[in-house]
Amino acid sequence: MKKLDNIKKIDREFSNTLVDWYNQERRILPWRETEDPYHILVSEIMLQQTQVNTVIPYYLRFLDELPTLESLAKATDEQLHRLWEGLGYYSRVFRLRQFAVEVQEKYNGRIPNEKSQLISLPGIGPYTCGAILSFAFHVKEPAIDGNVKRVLARLTNDTRDISKVATQRSMEDLVRSLLPEDPYAFNQGLIELGATYCRPRQPRCQECPVRTFCEGYANGHVEDLPNKPKKKKQKEVSLPIFVFHQNQEMLFVKRASEGLLASLWGFPMIEENFVENIESETEVFLQHQVIQDYFIEQFGIRLQPISVQRVGPIKHVFSHVIWNMHLFLIEDPNVWNRVDTVESPETIKSTDQDISLPTAFKKCVEFIYERELI
Ligand code: SF4
Numbered sequence: 317m318k319k320l321d322n323i324k325k326i327d328r329e330f331s332n333t334l335v336d337w338y339n340q341e342r343r344i345l346p347w348r349e350t351e352d353p354y355h356i357l358v359s360e361i362m363l364q365q366t367q368v369n370t371v372i373p374y375y376l377r378f379l380d381e382l383p384t385l386e387s388l389a390k391a392t393d394e395q396l397h398r399l400w401e402g403l404g405y406y407s408r409v410f411r412l413r414q415f416a417v418e419v420q421e422k423y424n425g426r427i428p429n430e431k432s433q434l435i436s437l438p439g440i441g442p443y444t445c446g447a448i449l450s451f452a453f454h455v456k457e458p459a460i461d462g463n464v465k466r467v468l469a470r471l472t473n474d475t476r477d478i479s480k481v482a483t484q485r486s487m488e489d490l491v492r493s494l495l496p497e498d499p500y501a502f503n504q505g506l507i508e509l510g511a512t513y514c515r516p517r518q519p520r521c522q523e524c525p526v527r528t529f530c531e532g533y534a535n536g537h538v539e540d541l542p543n544k545p546k547k548k549k550q551k552e553v554s555l556p557i558f559v560f561h562q563n564q565e566m567l568f569v570k571r572a573s574e575g576l577l578a579s580l581w582g583f584p585m586i587e588e589n590f591v592e593n594i595e596s597e598t599e600v601f602l603q604h605q606v607i608q609d610y611f612i613e614q615f616g617i618r619l620q621p622i623s624v625q626r627v628g629p630i631k632h633v634f635s636h637v638i639w640n641m642h643l644f645l646i647e648d649p650n651v652w653n654r655v656d657t658v659e660s661p662e663t664i665k666s667t668d669q670d671i672s673l674p675t676a677f678k679k680c681v682e683f684i685y686e687r688e689l690i
Pocket residue numbers: 467470471513514515519520521522524525526527530532533538
């Protein structure tokens with residue numbers, strides 16, 4: 317790559333150039349048309365792990381139904397499942413409600429504009445805190461997420477590991493030194509630059525509005541930046557999923573309130589890797605002590621199926637683990653009737669039309685329906 321001779325330092329001139337460019341070229345997005353901290357928070361939480369275009373209709377629907385922090389604090393699990401269905405990472409929306417409840421209790425329903433108060437609330441990390449403070453309250457605070465780190469590493473030709481605290485601190489210092497009195501357009505500008513020009517792959521350097529400031533470009537290092545450690549390969553596990561069914565209805569249970577897919581509906585299952593045992597004969601497998609203990613603990617009775625059909629595995633990839641779901645379609649009148657009489661766990665018999673299921677279990681249901689297995 318050709319080296320620029322007239323490379324400028326990242327300084328106030330850069331800051332002005334970025335702000336001017338942002339003000340002229342910014343994309344119109346619904347959360348940029350408001351200064352309501354609650355609305356901005358909802359957008360920021362949705363935008364974690366999810367693309368802008370996907371978020372827009374969810375954001376509008378969410379605020380249409382829950383327009384105030386107070387309404388979110390009172391929202392039911394079912395309502396939140398429905399409004400978040402398809403966005404994934406459901407724990408985000410439950411933390412959001414927890415945030416709303418605490419703001420109601422501690423701050424009389426007003427989101428605080430003090431950093432120390434805001435950052436101590438549920439679901440608020442340094443980036444979200446900076447985003448709320450600078451976008452809603454115009455407080456001079458950096459908002460540095462993974463995309464902004466990429467932009468900064470390239471702009472300054474910073475080859476250090478961006479996951480290291482020391483690298484992050486120096487990026488924060490740099491942004492603090494550049495922030496204008498009103499930080500809004502500068503912080504939004506870095507985010508916008510990362511989304512439109514300084515993209516993870518195939519950055520548009522030739523047309524970039526701040527190319528003359530970019531040391532990574534001048535040094536021909538753009539493709540190698542940022543320097544981030546390779547992600548660990550996800551762990552892969554084989555899990556038995558028990559689909560109890562009768563007259564086309566299936567049995568769903570409420571999952572535990574902690575951990576993966578917390579508090580969502582799912583099938584009874586054992587979240588232990590059965591990679592060796594799962595290959596054994598169905599009858600032998602179902603006699604496994606872990607499975608017997610599971611049914612005693614969950615439903616208070618032993619499994620006594622009158623028919624079992626085994627299908628799959630169906631794969632579902634989470635960010636840190638891959639589930640290979642082996643479905644056991646079971647008719648067992650004892651379990652089926654028993655769940656109406658025991659108190660725990662929370663269960664529902666449904667054709668799946670009436671409940672929101674996370675994608676992993678939706679895949680199982682689609683697999684079953686498509687093949688007319690029940
Ligand atoms: S010149 Fe390229 S690497 Fe530098 S900020 Fe612009 S898009 Fe990013």
